[in-house]
Each structure stands twice: as structure tokens, then as C-alpha cells.
Amino acid sequence: MKTTSIVSKQTKLVNNEQIMIREARGRRLALLGKVFMIQNSKTNMNGYYVESEFASNRYYYVQYKENDDSWCSCPDFSSNKVENCKHLYAVQYALHLGLVQQIGHKLPISQKT
């Protein structure tokens, strides 16, 4: 039997748990209808707003394209260098489950973050 370091094993477990938490939160955001699509006809790239889990008037901007570079404006994505933050999961789930909302009048189209 191979000896593996307990530390790295635990780190891996923690990472897996973190991913699972992000995924579950993203799924919840999608199910609550907090993913909004912004159409950009110029670039043909779809952007999304995902409403913050904790502040109902805060939105994060997500650029998502399947099998392509995705990006989110939240601090988790930029500071922790995570592969997928909960907002990216939210967009993926919303697309998968057909729960992407059309952008409502309460969101200014020009808002960047």
C-alpha cells in the first residue's frame, strides 16, 4: 500500500468540499431564478447577471461560454483563483435547467459589475 501524506489528503478533501458547497449554492441560485441573461448582439457572446446570495440588490457579471474561458466579477473568482465560483455554477445550472431569466426592468443594462 502506498503511503500518501495525510496533509495533502486532507487538503484534497477540503477542496472537494469547497467545490461541492459552491456547486450547491450555484444550483440554489439557479433554482431561485437569480440568473439573468444579457444579450450582446455585437460580440455574440452571452453575458449574465447573477444576483448575490446575500444582498438582493447586488449582481455579479458572468461571462460564460461552454468549453471556453469563463469569467465572473465576484471576489471569490478573482482573489481565490477558483476554477468555478458559485455564480458560474449558477449559470451552468440555469442553462441546463432552462431557468435563465430575461433581464428585467430593474437591472440597468449598462451596469458592468
Ligand SMILES: [Zn+2]
Ligand atoms: Zn462569481
